[in-house]
Amino acid sequence: MRLSLLLPLAAAASPALADTLPLARGAYVERGDACADAPNAVIRRYDGQGIGSSKVGRCTGRVLVHIRRRYTLRQNCEQYGDPRGRRFRATDNVKVRVDGRTSFTDLKTGTHYRLCPGLHPASRS
Numbered sequence: 841m842r843l844s845l846l847l848p849l850a851a852a853a854s855p856a857l858a859d860t861l862p863l864a865r866g867a868y869v870e871r872g873d874a875c876a877d878a879p880n881a882v883i884r885r886y887d888g889q890g891i892g893s894s895k896v897g898r899c900t901g902r903v904l905v906h907i908r909r910r911y912t913l914r915q916n917c918e919q920y921g922d923p924r925g926r927r928f929r930a931t932d933n934v935k936v937r938v939d940g941r942t943s944f945t946d947l948k949t950g951t952h953y954r955l956c957p958g959l960h961p962a963s964r965s
Contacts, residue, residue: 875956
């Protein structure tokens with residue numbers, strides 16, 4: 841009986857249910873680009889699990905390293921853009937610095953992204 845009462849509590853505390861990064865969910869655009877006119881190439885999407893783009897989506901990630909505001913994620917994402925229209929999944933490491941709840945920097949490219957609340961994450965793919 842006691843075990844059956846604890847299982848829902850253990851599931852609720854599971855890290856898999858929490859966001860991977862301390863970022864607001866939504867669409868992010870490179871610094872210097874207007875939210876309304878941003879081309880797909882400069883848009884990143886954070887859905888609580890991983891960071892996607894116009895070429896990758898449906899990402900699931902886990903934190904490998906977290907030091908202060910820097911995170912290394914191992915992401916498994918669906919890849920788009922195959923000339924034959926095929927989709928496949930691939931795994932990659934993503935390194936970011938969380939600059940605030942609504943901004944982050946891609947540490948591989950040095951590109952800074954900010955949240956665009958009016959840009960719906962699913963509206964551009």
